[in-house]
Amino acid sequence: MKKEIYISDYNCVTPLGFDVDSNWKALLEGKSGVALHDIIENQEAVYASMIDSEKLDEEFNRFFNYAQNDIHNFTRLEKMLLLSIKPLAEKYTLSKDTAFILSTTKGNISLLKNQSQLPEGVYLSSLAQKIADFFGFKTKPIVVSNACVSGVMAIAVAKNMIQAGKYKDAFVIAGDEISEFVVSGFNSFQAIGAEPCKPYDKNRNGINIGEAAAAIYITSQHSEEERISQNENLRFKILGDSAINDANHISGPSRTGDGLYASIKNAMTEARISAEQIDFISAHGTATVYNDEMEAIAFNRMELQNVPLNSMKGYYGHCLGASGLLESIISMESASHSTLIPSKNFEEIGVSQPLNIIRENQPATVQYILKTASGFGGCNAAIVLEKC
DSSP: OOOOEEEEEEEEEBTTBSSHHHHHHHHHTTOOOEEEEOOSTTSOOEEEEOOOHHHHHHHHHHHHOOOTTGGGGSOHHHHHHHHHHHHHHTTSOOOTTEEEEEEOSSSSGGGGTTOSSOOGGGSHHHHHHHHHHHHTOOSOOEEEOOGGGHHHHHHHHHHHHHHTTSOSEEEEEEEEOOOHHHHHHHHHTTOBOSSSOOTTBTTOOOBOEEOEEEEEEEEEOOOHHHHHHHTOOOOEEEEEEEEEEOOOOSSOOOTTOHHHHHHHHHHHHHHTOOGGGOOEEEOOOOOOHHHHHHHHHHHHHTTOTTSEEEOSHHHHOBOGGGHHHHHHHHHHHHHHHTEEOOOTTOOSBOSSSOOEEOOSOEEOOOOEEEEEEEEGGGEEEEEEEEEO
């Protein structure tokens, strides 16, 4: 019999706040981090969800008490990651059996600007090691970098490694920042929206890039004595996971949703959960024409079209490697507060298959959550969570 795996705690750093409580309050009030920002010199401003750098430095100094000169030893992304994991790393014991997993797509890519050679910090392994060393992790860091499914896959990697006996617990952190490189890349696909994004809406026209950092603590079920000593609160159980690549296109998803459909099916099969039992879907919902259509097809193939669903991209933008972890955290907050958050900016259905898009804050009893993600290269991932 497989070990039961739990999410005990989590935290996040976003344009809406530097902890979970402030983010949840902002979401209840319908606030969004998406606004016009000048990202690339001599180019038009784009809609994006960006953390205020001055506030980030203030928060970093408040928690870590660094002198002004020393603060420059850390990049913006490193500050975001350190702030997200600090409350968890200080709360739970780090042992030789504790895994450290970093989810990111681009890492410190901003360090490449105006450089003639690769700085050491630009390597994802170096970034992971720097964060791990800061808090004294004793195991070699694991990096999950698989486009936009990275955050969801990192949760699955932690679950499966603990079940396999490789580790007893794990800290999973995720982060990406907005950079000229990322914006230029999505512009080359003509995927950047000309207005705040509208997932699943008839008038959607592209994504908004976002940035965030998030962290969760995952553990197997301990004895009552261990739980008390660790101050553990087993909040959600990870019931099932799956990741399938549909190998369709370098950037476009399968038009029939094959990879996402298979990921959902496998995750729900492992979880032993039927479509009727899923209470809420935290979807990927990028607001691009093909992604949203593909998701609608996959959800309908799984007979999930009547399950309340939202995308968080209208609040946070697309946070790349952080999106899956951040959105999982918000979905768990929804379950904890028995409140579903609307899919911001949605007005009129714009996909060929029916979906139950959440339009306003609504009370709901949420026991089972389906979280999905899809990304470049045809990758898809899904996890099923159960509220304890």
